[in-house]
Amino acid sequence: MINDNTFDQTADDVVKSEKFEYNTLNLGPTHPATHGIFQNVLTMDGEFIVDSEQTVGYIHRAFEKIAERRTFYQITPLTDRLNYCSAPINNMGWFMTVEKLLGIEIPKRIQYLRVIIMELSRIADHLVCNSVIGVDTGALTPFTYIFQAREWAYEVFEEISGARMTTHIGRIGGFERNFSQRAWDKIHLFMEKYPPMLKEFENLLMRNRIFMDRTIGVGSISAERALNYGFTGPNLRAAGVDYDVRVANPYSSYDEFDFAIPVGKSGDTYDRFMVRQEEMWQSLSIVRQAIEKLDKLDDKDTFRASVPEFVLPPKEKVYNNMEALIFHFKQIMGEVEIPKTEIYHSIEGANGELGFYLIADGNRTPYRLHFRRPCFIYYQAFPEMIKGSLLSDAIVTMSSLNVIAGELDA
Amino acid sequence: MSSNKSLTELKLSPDDITGRGYMTTRLDVLIGLARKNSLWPLPFATSCCGIEFMSTMAAHYDLARFGMERLSFSPRQSDMLMVMGTISKKLAPVLQEVYLQMAEPRWVLAVGACASSGGIFDTYSVLQGIDKVIPVDVYVPGCPPRPEQIIDGVMKIQELAHKHEPLRRRNSDEYKELLSKYGIE
Amino acid sequence: MYTINNQLVNEVKETLTNKFGDAITCFEVVADMPQLTIRKDKITDVVDILLNTFGFSFLTDLCGVHYPESENELAVVYHLHNLAKNQRIRLKTFTKASDPSIPSITPLFSSANWMERETYDFYGIVFQGHPNLRRILNCDDMDYFPMRKEYALEDTTREDKDDTMFGR
Numbered sequence: 234m235i236n237d238n239t240f241d242q243t244a245d246d247v248v249k250s251e252k253f254e255y256n257t258l259n260l261g262p263t264h265p266a267t268h269g270i271f272q273n274v275l276t277m278d279g280e281f282i283v284d285s286e287q288t289v290g291y292i293h294r295a296f297e298k299i300a301e302r303r304t305f306y307q308i309t310p311l312t313d314r315l316n317y318c319s320a321p322i323n324n325m326g327w328f329m330t331v332e333k334l335l336g337i338e339i340p341k342r343i344q345y346l347r348v349i350i351m352e353l354s355r356i357a358d359h360l361v362c363n364s365v366i367g368v369d370t371g372a373l374t375p376f377t378y379i380f381q382a383r384e385w386a387y388e389v390f391e392e393i394s395g396a397r398m399t400t401h402i403g404r405i406g407g408f409e410r411n412f413s414q415r416a417w418d419k420i421h422l423f424m425e426k427y428p429p430m431l432k433e434f435e436n437l438l439m440r441n442r443i444f445m446d447r448t449i450g451v452g453s454i455s456a457e458r459a460l461n462y463g464f465t466g467p468n469l470r471a472a473g474v475d476y477d478v479r480v481a482n483p484y485s486s487y488d489e490f491d492f493a494i495p496v497g498k499s500g501d502t503y504d505r506f507m508v509r510q511e512e513m514w515q516s517l518s519i520v521r522q523a524i525e526k527l528d529k530l531d532d533k534d535t536f537r538a539s540v541p542e543f544v545l546p547p548k549e550k551v552y553n554n555m556e557a558l559i560f561h562f563k564q565i566m567g568e569v570e571i572p573k574t575e576i577y578h579s580i581e582g583a584n585g586e587l588g589f590y591l592i593a594d595g596n597r598t599p600y601r602l603h604f605r606r607p608c609f610i611y612y613q614a615f616p617e618m619i620k621g622s623l624l625s626d627a628i629v630t631m632s633s634l635n636v637i638a639g640e641l642d643a
Numbered sequence: 644m645s646s647n648k649s650l651t652e653l654k655l656s657p658d659d660i661t662g663r664g665y666m667t668t669r670l671d672v673l674i675g676l677a678r679k680n681s682l683w684p685l686p687f688a689t690s691c692c693g694i695e696f697m698s699t700m701a702a703h704y705d706l707a708r709f710g711m712e713r714l715s716f717s718p719r720q721s722d723m724l725m726v727m728g729t730i731s732k733k734l735a736p737v738l739q740e741v742y743l744q745m746a747e748p749r750w751v752l753a754v755g756a757c758a759s760s761g762g763i764f765d766t767y768s769v770l771q772g773i774d775k776v777i778p779v780d781v782y783v784p785g786c787p788p789r790p791e792q793i794i795d796g797v798m799k800i801q802e803l804a805h806k807h808e809p810l811r812r813r814n815s816d817e818y819k820e821l822l823s824k825y826g827i828e
Numbered sequence: 829m830y831t832i833n834n835q836l837v838n839e840v841k842e843t844l845t846n847k848f849g850d851a852i853t854c855f856e857v858v859a860d861m862p863q864l865t866i867r868k869d870k871i872t873d874v875v876d877i878l879l880n881t882f883g884f885s886f887l888t889d890l891c892g893v894h895y896p897e898s899e900n901e902l903a904v905v906y907h908l909h910n911l912a913k914n915q916r917i918r919l920k921t922f923t924k925a926s927d928p929s930i931p932s933i934t935p936l937f938s939s940a941n942w943m944e945r946e947t948y949d950f951y952g953i954v955f956q957g958h959p960n961l962r963r964i965l966n967c968d969d970m971d972y973f974p975m976r977k978e979y980a981l982e983d984t985t986r987e988d989k990d991d992t993m994f995g996r
Binding site for chain 1: 728729737741766
């Protein structure tokens with residue numbers, strides 16, 4: 234017979250007898266909210282997550298093995314496909330590694346041009362991450378509209394390199410050609426039209442009651458744990474550590490630019506969103522400064538350092554000039570001298586410190602190339618970040634970490 | 644709908660009789676028309692092509708005007724499987740599971756070079772084309788294909804759904820033979 | 829090339845050579861990075877000293893390399909970073925392919941967990957003391973270690989690609 238005490242007793246009995254069970258939920262590889270292909274098997278106590286186990290490697294494409302069979306230029310398309318939301322940054326990082334290996338000095342103008350390209354692609358990547366955090370909380374509108382800004386950035390890349398997303402932008406020593414007037418027009422169009430759009434995006438999400446309730450206090454990690462887990466990039470800065478490779482080990486004349494590094498306090502999802510948001514404003518300011526510096530330079534023509542052993546000379550010269558013929562032959566047949574040494578170079582990718590560990594043995598293909606991929610390293614912390622939280626919080630945490638599957642699996 | 648076409652040009656198929664306020668057509672043409680304009684895609688986005696798909700869904704190259712406003716992430720409720728990105732051998736059984744869970748009529752669109760043939764990754768871990776595990780209707784080449792190319796591929800699937808699908812493709816011998824090659828009943 | 833904090837590096841070199849003697853087989857500066865080669869049984873102690881005494885609190889990278897011509901074929905390379913003094917350092921250990929086992933540094937750095945699993949997956953180096961050493965990126969039932977130099981890049985059993993046409 235059911236009376237008022239029936240259910241109370243039943244609950245007490247259950248707890249005392251410890252017969253409650255956890256259930257397993259498979260946030261499987263193909264899930265709309267994972268934004269990439271990786272699997273989380275969650276052990277849940279009702280709606281709360283007790284533990285989780287991850288499986289990655291569903292798009293393992295063996296980049297490091299391919300890189301042992303490819304010449305330096307042929308590796309650039311592989312670097313495109315690491316963090317494909319911001320492919321130009323990866324390209325530039327790879328070229329800087331090779332230039333460090335070969336000891337090539339890059340003129341100032343090229344360094345400023347590289348800074349412009351890298352900051353534009355950093356903006357593109359942060360836009361994806363922030364709008365996708367919005368999508369996971371239910372806000373589809375900012376995503377739909379802010380992608381227009383990415384289209385303007387893509388037009389700049391397409392004008393310079395020919396491709397929108399997987400760009401292979403630049404060459405060893407600089408760029409393939411000088412930025413045309415059309416490219417500059419498109420950059421100025423971006424600089425003009427993008428800030429109001431970013432402001433509108435902020436207005437939709439930043440002080441939105443629902444968004445703040447969903448993201449504040451969710452998925453936090455302390456600075457000590459973040460450092461121990463090897464976090465870098467916006468995720469580490471949201472936890473409170475101001476480590477940015479652009480400031481710690483400046484490359485490509487970043488030490489001449491005046492920009493701030495936004496740092497959060499609690500390492501939760503809202504802090505990560507805000508750090509990325511502020512970084513986009515800082516990137517805009519860096520691009521403006523770079524354009525001013527370029528105007529002040531006398532040199533308006535250099536687009537490539539003089540590296541005859543890595544630039545194919547123009548065909549007219551090859552048919553008429555002896556040195557050009559020799560350089561052409563050396564490059565095509567792979568007779569270029571490459572020093573035997575080991576180089577580690579890292580840049581500030583959109584997700585953190587993207588490192589290239591290159592062991593060169595004198596051949597035209599690397600002996601070993603290892604990519605230090607930030608996503609792979611910080612995704613290990615995910616089970617610790619979601620322990621004890623609700624399932625919907627776990628989804629928002631995952632999207633705020635900005636895990637790009639290409640960089641996770643390489 | 645306002646249109647400058649004369650009544651005879653509004654026919655859906657050549658044998659239709661049209662007049663003022665009425666039209667005759669075959670049932671399968673009508674159903675094909677309805678199907679083609681309301682395909683529900685399942686975006687199986689793995690890598691770089693997935694980001695181009697996100698651009699296709701966004702406001703500039705809107706895919707919703709083709710009837711794909713509602714993306715279905717559940718295979719049981721979708722018509723079209725869009726495989727975008729590299730499929731590795733670890734993921735191939737998962738892809739086949741997803742395909743098996745789709746109900747007829749179903750179409751498969753392989754977007755990108757990696758899904759069509761393995762792309763630039765001829766390695767030990769990458770499946771050299773998804774047609775090794777599931778039958779594919781339309782291949783969209785490119786690395787990644789531009790959003791316009793993806794839309795072109797989608798329009799070709801729409802044409803398949805409209806014109807080249809008699810009401811029951813699943814019962815034809817050719818289709819059954821194709822599926823049996825993959826071990827699917 | 830980045831400047832090296834010579835004072836810190838010399839301190840590290842002195843302390844480690846005094847403490848471990850001949851377990852430190854080589855100390856050199858390669859390009860702009862000081863590099864130590866350490867015998868594999870002492871690696872955890874060295875990393876512990878670097879972490880707790882000298883402040884190298886960030887494990888940047890951990891990867892493996894295969895040198896088929898040398899006697900100790902498999903190498904593991906660690907990159908550590910002292911964030912406060914902005915100095916990086918590289919550690920290398922070697923092991924034989926017949927008995928590829930190296931102590932794990934997971935108790936010191938949680939980020940080593942997946943990086944060691946990746947190195948095991950690619951080269952077959954067994955890390956002792958690792959909480960969960962199994963394959964991470966490749967299929968679980970794979971029976972060889974693909975990054976070793978003797979294995980081909982392509983899947984040798986595939987029939988649809990003609991090697992003569994593809995220039996291999």
